[in-house]
Amino acid sequence: MKTERLDKLVSDRTDLSRAEAKKAIRAGRVQLAGQVLTQPEMQVQPSLGLTLDGQPLRLAGELYVMLNKPTGLLTAARDSRAGTVMDLLPEVFSRRKCMPVGRLDKDTSGLLLFTTDGELAHRLLSPRRKVAKVYEALVTGQLDAADVQAFLQGIDLKDFTALPARLHILAAGEAESRCQVVLTEGKHRQVRRMLGSRGHEVLSLHRLRFGPLALDPQLAPGQYRELHPDEVQALKEAVDLV
Numbered sequence: 579m580k581t582e583r584l585d586k587l588v589s590d591r592t593d594l595s596r597a598e599a600k601k602a603i604r605a606g607r608v609q610l611a612g613q614v615l616t617q618p619e620m621q622v623q624p625s626l627g628l629t630l631d632g633q634p635l636r637l638a639g640e641l642y643v644m645l646n647k648p649t650g651l652l653t654a655a656r657d658s659r660a661g662t663v664m665d666l667l668p669e670v671f672s673r674r675k676c677m678p679v680g681r682l683d684k685d686t687s688g689l690l691l692f693t694t695d696g697e698l699a700h701r702l703l704s705p706r707r708k709v710a711k712v713y714e715a716l717v718t719g720q721l722d723a724a725d726v727q728a729f730l731q732g733i734d735l736k737d738f739t740a741l742p743a744r745l746h747i748l749a750a751g752e753a754e755s756r757c758q759v760v761l762t763e764g765k766h767r768q769v770r771r772m773l774g775s776r777g778h779e780v781l782s783l784h785r786l787r788f789g790p791l792a793l794d795p796q797l798a799p800g801q802y803r804e805l806h807p808d809e810v811q812a813l814k815e816a817v818d819l820v
Contacts, residue, residue: 584608585618587628591635593668607631641676642810643667643692644791648799653681653690663690666800679703679788680764688713688785689793692802701817702789708762709816712787713769714748717778721747721755725776729759733772738765740772754781789816 588599729745743761790812
């Protein structure tokens, strides 16, 4: 049976650095079946039920996380000039290379998925899988049936023709309108460009769904949680990864 150093195992499955994990172990904060472990260098089996401060260590395996992204942050692993979405997640996620699946623009908020599961991420982003993304937008001007029809037909943009998409008008006023956009592509600033081509500037944009995964309404902007097993299963089924 494969074993690992205790301090490395604790660091890999918590928010502690390697040095912090060593201190926690020496302080008697790590236990196995009620027995305190105090030697950071000892070899243990990863499958054992270790606890830190009485709480089970995060299980090994792939990570799946949803974040309610606020505006103002880049979707990037790091950036020397601006804050990124990784700043909102514990360091253990970046250490395990739990990265965003696709991108949301700096000025777009809402559901952003992170995972260490490279195959799932690849399939979710593959154009041939046609995984739907749902956005809610506030735009200038009055949306009408002609806009809905234009989306259904596909919209010619400067560098590509957007595939047919669904535009649902939620409220339409002379000055501003609110709508939902459902599309299966994810090109740079695509929703904004499609609406802009119809003469409607996007004032705010928020992603509600990514395939079968809906943004948890309990998550405030900037908050995250790991996905439930049924949510992970639904994502895998959506891209035939079962």
